Amino acid sequence: MNQPKQPYTFPDSFTWGVATSSFQIEGATFEDGRGASIWDTFCAKQGTIADASNGEIACDHYHRWSEDLDLIKSLEVNAYRFSIAWPRILPKGFGQVESKGLDFYERLVDGLLERNIDPWVTLYHWDLPQALQDQGGWVSRDVVEHFVDYTRIVCERLGDRVAGWITHNEPWCASVLGYLNGEHAPGIKDNYAHLASSHHLLLSHGKAVPVIREIVGDRPVGITLNLVPSVPASSSEADAEANARFDGFFNRWYLDPLAGRGYPQDMIERYKAENYIDDWSFIQDQDLKEISQPIDFLGINYYSRGIIRSDRVDESENLPVEVIANSNPTDMGWEVYPQGIYDLLTRVHQDYDFKSIYITENGAAYATGPDEHGVVHDQLRESYLHDHLIACHHARQAGVPLDGYFAWSLMDNFEWAFGYEKRFGIVYVDYETQQRIPKQSALWYRNVAKTGEISC
Ligand code: GCO
Numbered sequence: 001m002n003q004p005k006q007p008y009t010f011p012d013s014f015t016w017g018v019a020t021s022s023f024q025i026e027g028a029t030f031e032d033g034r035g036a037s038i039w040d041t042f043c044a045k046q047g048t049i050a051d052a053s054n055g056e057i058a059c060d061h062y063h064r065w066s067e068d069l070d071l072i073k074s075l076e077v078n079a080y081r082f083s084i085a086w087p088r089i090l091p092k093g094f095g096q097v098e099s100k101g102l103d104f105y106e107r108l109v110d111g112l113l114e115r116n117i118d119p120w121v122t123l124y125h126w127d128l129p130q131a132l133q134d135q136g137g138w139v140s141r142d143v144v145e146h147f148v149d150y151t152r153i154v155c156e157r158l159g160d161r162v163a164g165w166i167t168h169n170e171p172w173c174a175s176v177l178g179y180l181n182g183e184h185a186p187g188i189k190d191n192y193a194h195l196a197s198s199h200h201l202l203l204s205h206g207k208a209v210p211v212i213r214e215i216v217g218d219r220p221v222g223i224t225l226n227l228v229p230s231v232p233a234s235s236s237e238a239d240a241e242a243n244a245r246f247d248g249f250f251n252r253w254y255l256d257p258l259a260g261r262g263y264p265q266d267m268i269e270r271y272k273a274e275n276y277i278d279d280w281s282f283i284q285d286q287d288l289k290e291i292s293q294p295i296d297f298l299g300i301n302y303y304s305r306g307i308i309r310s311d312r313v314d315e316s317e318n319l320p321v322e323v324i325a326n327s328n329p330t331d332m333g334w335e336v337y338p339q340g341i342y343d344l345l346t347r348v349h350q351d352y353d354f355k356s357i358y359i360t361e362n363g364a365a366y367a368t369g370p371d372e373h374g375v376v377h378d379q380l381r382e383s384y385l386h387d388h389l390i391a392c393h394h395a396r397q398a399g400v401p402l403d404g405y406f407a408w409s410l411m412d413n414f415e416w417a418f419g420y421e422k423r424f425g426i427v428y429v430d431y432e433t434q435q436r437i438p439k440q441s442a443l444w445y446r447n448v449a450k451t452g453e454i455s456c
Pocket of ligand 1: 021024169170173226301361408414415416424
């Protein structure tokens, strides 16, 4: 008789978490002195959000935070990654501090610790104070020092109670979607704004790292990148070239400077050959050294891969890309490709020497709602998480220093330009009643977090 296959096991030290972000779940956008963010402004513009929604209520987490911490506790995870809304701390981005904002996040951190859950904080998950955007936002170098000051204020309040500090979430999204193709706030479409904002995001990270360390001691500090492993669609020279460009645009533009290699030369040469921008003076002496401050971990958000064809250029991003979704794409149209998380993790480990890696986001959007018994049978999401976690296990076996995994997301929430139309949560949110309903995938993930085991 065949022996039952042994489960895949992760060490007791492995971090099992769930993740959210401030603008996507909190609501209370005008409460307790919070200043406007670029996303409040963006949502108010006609046609920017698919369902014409905004973050004014979202999941009402600002008021339901205690029940949500109980919900997280019920999932038996040992960590929770959330982000801090800069406009709650500094309504104008700098100057006057709003203590009610700091109080909220202190309640959150202490509530997590009381429940024996490690708080992981993302300092910037896209909700820039509008007042700073009015002064140029991430295109202006002034924002760098404002981010460092904001970081100092938060660290001085929350200090060493935070288990992991993430400076930025996905600088690629903040710069490309926010300043190149305008799909995200602040909705700018400009090549110079793209590259200057990407630089200032990275520079603000580099300048913030020593400030965090000086205040919080040996708590790990890192940054989260959304990375996309890609392959050429054919063996043609043109597709190989297009794939190299995609990889440089999406991945290496951020990985290389963080790893102390400066910006990828091939991308610089492409941009200069195309006269992409005229003025490169935003990169000043010492900047690249500052950006390459050693970090304790790299956070990686993985969702799917890219299959690159030279004849398919995404005009908005001037980017040759085509994702050939397989038979069952997620509601985002993204291919379900678990092998991609293995390929990505092993590539990053082989090409760079980050001493620790966390998957800070991985998950899938499926609209599955509760049946007549109130049960959410989200089998596709359960399979997605299962298959990607097995690929993560294989990556660890291959020597990748993968030390944790955060499922995106704890609960359905505001999916940026898609509004509330896309549901990534392992917990269902009824936006009419704000009822939370753990989906079947949450019950499956709870068992994984509890046992550290994944069945074959
Ligand atoms: C991101 C953001 C999340 C998204 C999630 C699904 O990675 O884009 O960190 O806020 O909601 O990734 O798109």
